[in-house]
Amino acid sequence: MNRKTKGKQTFETLKIQIYISMLLLLVFFVSCKSGPDKTQTDSSKITDSIPSAVTQNDTIDAVVKSIIDLSANDFYKNQQPLPTEFRNVKFRYSIKPNKEILYFLCGQFKTRNNDEWTHFTTIKNIDYEQWIGPSGLTYCENSEEIPYNKTDLSVELINRLNSLQKIEK
Numbered sequence: 693m694n695r696k697t698k699g700k701q702t703f704e705t706l707k708i709q710i711y712i713s714m715l716l717l718l719v720f721f722v723s724c725k726s727g728p729d730k731t732q733t734d735s736s737k738i739t740d741s742i743p744s745a746v747t748q749n750d751t752i753d754a755v756v757k758s759i760i761d762l763s764a765n766d767f768y769k770n771q772q773p774l775p776t777e778f779r780n781v782k783f784r785y786s787i788k789p790n791k792e793i794l795y796f797l798c799g800q801f802k803t804r805n806n807d808e809w810t811h812f813t814t815i816k817n818i819d820y821e822q823w824i825g826p827s828g829l830t831y832c833e834n835s836e837e838i839p840y841n842k843t844d845l846s847v848e849l850i851n852r853l854n855s856l857q858k859i860e861k
Contacts, residue, residue: 755816756783756840756848759797763814764852766822767801775801775853779809781845784835792817798832799846 767775781799788794795816800809813828815821823831 752783752838752840753842755795756845759783759795759814759816759820760845760848760852762816762820763797763812763822764849764856766814766820767812767853768856770822771803771824773803773805774857775850776804777802778846778849781849782832783838783840783845784832785838786831786835794831794835796831796835797845797849798828798835799849 778799778801781797784796784798786794786796797814797816798812800811802809810824811826811829811832813823813831815823815828815831822828
């Protein structure tokens with residue numbers, strides 16, 4: 693074999709090795725990139741942090757309607773005098789260590805005999821709990837808001853409470 697042929701074979705072998713190396717690097721980078729995209733995770737952080745059972749509008753609507761009903765019924769049965777106004781009503785959630793999802797309706801109300809705003813927290817779990825005053829505020833502060841823009845929850849709550857009063861009359 694002469695020098696030219698031997699040099700040509702060495703050059704061809706070197707080209708093949710370069711192509712194989714590039715192919716291996718490409719496979720390596722693609723396999724490293726197969727996880728979730730960091731920018732996608734950051735931009736969709738809100739919806740990713742909300743349990744999948746809550747991310748569908750129908751499910752959110754059903755839970756909101758249920759917790760509004762629970763809260764209005766409890767006010768109607770147990771709060772005298774009845775609230776005349778609500779404000780800052782928010783829909784929230786938290787996940788317990790056992791993976792149970794708790795939903796909260798948090799806000800403030802006033803009665804006709806009292807011009808001060810009073811905090812309330814309605815918790816929807818297997819049944820429900822309603823806290824009046826600052827004792828329920830911790831639940832609201834330690835939970836995540838689920839944005840609900842279809843309607844003003846303060847208005848929905850007072851409307852539901854008013855409808856309960858009309859039924860009795």
